[in-house]
Amino acid sequence: MKKQQNHRIILASTSPRRRELIASLRLPFEVVPSHADEDTPGDYTPEQVVEELALRKAKAVYDSYELSLEGAIVVGSDTIVVMDGMILGKPKDEEDAFRMLGMLQNRTHEVYSGVACISGDTGRIIVDHRKTKVKMKAQTDEGIRAYIATKEPFDKAGSYAIQGIGSILVESIEGCYFNVVGLPLSLLSEQLAELGMHVLAIDET
Numbered sequence: 083m084k085k086q087q088n089h090r091i092i093l094a095s096t097s098p099r100r101r102e103l104i105a106s107l108r109l110p111f112e113v114v115p116s117h118a119d120e121d122t123p124g125d126y127t128p129e130q131v132v133e134e135l136a137l138r139k140a141k142a143v144y145d146s147y148e149l150s151l152e153g154a155i156v157v158g159s160d161t162i163v164v165m166d167g168m169i170l171g172k173p174k175d176e177e178d179a180f181r182m183l184g185m186l187q188n189r190t191h192e193v194y195s196g197v198a199c200i201s202g203d204t205g206r207i208i209v210d211h212r213k214t215k216v217k218m219k220a221q222t223d224e225g226i227r228a229y230i231a232t233k234e235p236f237d238k239a240g241s242y243a244i245q246g247i248g249s250i251l252v253e254s255i256e257g258c259y260f261n262v263v264g265l266p267l268s269l270l271s272e273q274l275a276e277l278g279m280h281v282l283a284i285d286e287t
């Protein structure tokens with residue numbers, strides 16, 4: 083395997099977390115905000131929702147990109163929290179965050195992230211997802227209100243950030259941590275390799 087020349091990732095995202103996570107792979111990348119429609123049919127499973135939305139985000143950038151995509155891979159991702167089969171996205175307001183955090187406390191829920199990769203060279207698409215179980219500690223109403231007052235819940239699926247102050251709400255997790263933060267890096271590296279981009283390149287010379 084040889085490291086591809088002029089290879090790069092185009093991250094189709096507005097999420098600062100995803101930007102930080104992708105930077106940790108130390109591959110060249112640029113970020114292009116993607117504004118795809120996020121409505122999905124009500125009978126979609128969590129897996130279908132995150133894969134569909136990840137693909138829409140990647141496709142929106144792939145289709146509108148005006149420069150050459152040679153050597154590039156466009157990456158889109160989507161994250162949801164699922165409690166008792168109910169999909170929790172980002173909270174609309176404080177009461178919505180309070181409702182979600184009340185549902186999650188003292189129980190175990192699942193976080194799903196979908197990741198879609200599109201090869202700029204061939205147009206080949208790979209879409210997959212990961213699931214992580216997250217067990218939350220018991221919280222009082224006052225504790226939940228105090229967490230909401232930090233404003234951290236507002237742009238996060240399920241109204242918490244495991245990488246932030248929300249870490250103290252979490253008892254334990256089972257599965258990929260980065261999947262909860264919004265981009266499962268281990269899955270992504272497998273998808274990139276499948277499309278010919280290796281995070282750890284092995285030089286044959």
Ligand SMILES: Cc1cn([C@H]2C[C@H](O)[C@@H](COP(=O)(O)OP(=O)(O)OP(=O)(O)O)O2)c(=O)[nH]c1=O
Nearest residue numbers: 095096097160161238239242243244262263264
């Ligand atoms: C559960 C959880 C979610 N999140 C975030 C990750 C995502 O940014 C967000 C879920 O919203 P998404 O719709 O997946 O992503 P986004 O709108 O923030 O960004 P994009 O432009 O890529 O669509 O919740 C955390 O940061 N920490 C957590 O612990």
